[in-house]
Amino acid sequence: MTDRCAEVLERLVEGVTGTVPPDERAGVAGHLAACSRCRDEAASLEAVAARLRAQGRFVAPPGFWEEFMRRLAGRIQEERMPAGARLRRWLASPRHAVGTAVVTAVTVLAVFAAIRTIPPPPDPVVVRARGLVTATMTSSLPSLGEMLDTWRAGLAHETDAVVDLKAR
């Protein structure tokens, strides 16, 4: 293969697909006339291009374009809807109904679980009482803290009523 062959092969793709610039046609043709190897290469590539081009053009099935335009108009219309309206419609569509239900259920459960795991705020009365408990009291009564909690849980309302009466 000569340097000229390499040059011509570069131009060949344009030749076999039909676009060699006019000023280069003569040079390429001259080389092909003299070089059987490049001639064979050109002929076989041209046959491939012709084979591909011989395939007919695809034609969409009857009625396709009417449906295509209708669908396109619908989608463009949808793009113009406000985001909130689009979201509501998306959520309400049967295709997404199950997904929406599952996501809602999971969200509700997650919120419920989060609420349950958060500890309630400490009772101010118990906090005040614990402040009065000394180390000596705890050593002689180890379950004093628990007693305070039990007392508060069972007697809180009545105690608060007494406190209220005293306040008056």
Place this chain on the structure above:
Amino acid sequence: MGKEGAGVDAEDRQLLRAFMHGEESAFTALVIKYRESVYRVARRMLGSHEDAADVAQEVFIRAHRALPRFDGRSQLYTWLYRITVNLCLDFRGRSSRLPLLDDEDGARDRSGVPTAEDEAEAREAGRLVARAVAQLPPRQRAMTVLRLYQDLPYQEIARIMGCSEGTVKATMFAALRKLRRMLTEEGVRAP
């Protein structure tokens, strides 16, 4: 449109201007003008009518959104083909499969095929050619489709593919050689 483009042909320019002034019917006219070309590129790239129809829809949806930003430096069809090819390359990437060829014998506008035997032979050859094209790497396939089926000049193909003209020619050369090998193995003769 940023600049009223020197690249855009007069009819398209007029339609684009009307669209920018709020005439939705101008966009419809553009869709009608280019929908078949877009569909054919997608169909050749993806091999199935359904996939090509979906991609063609998406092309025009994106075009509708992006037309206000179209700078008019290239032809409108170059811009549309660019969207089409990118979507087809993405589409293949997502589904990671070869184009479907089950409807490769589907509606084709062929003329001058006289007998049933010739018809059957042409169909079989068409199927083998389509399969060979489908086996090309995506970018080679895109360039082959744009050059041999859409007859676009190399310069336009280079713009669409975002590379140099020389790269397109070298890629096309490799694609043609690959196709020649595959078709020879399948025993497909020149038409």
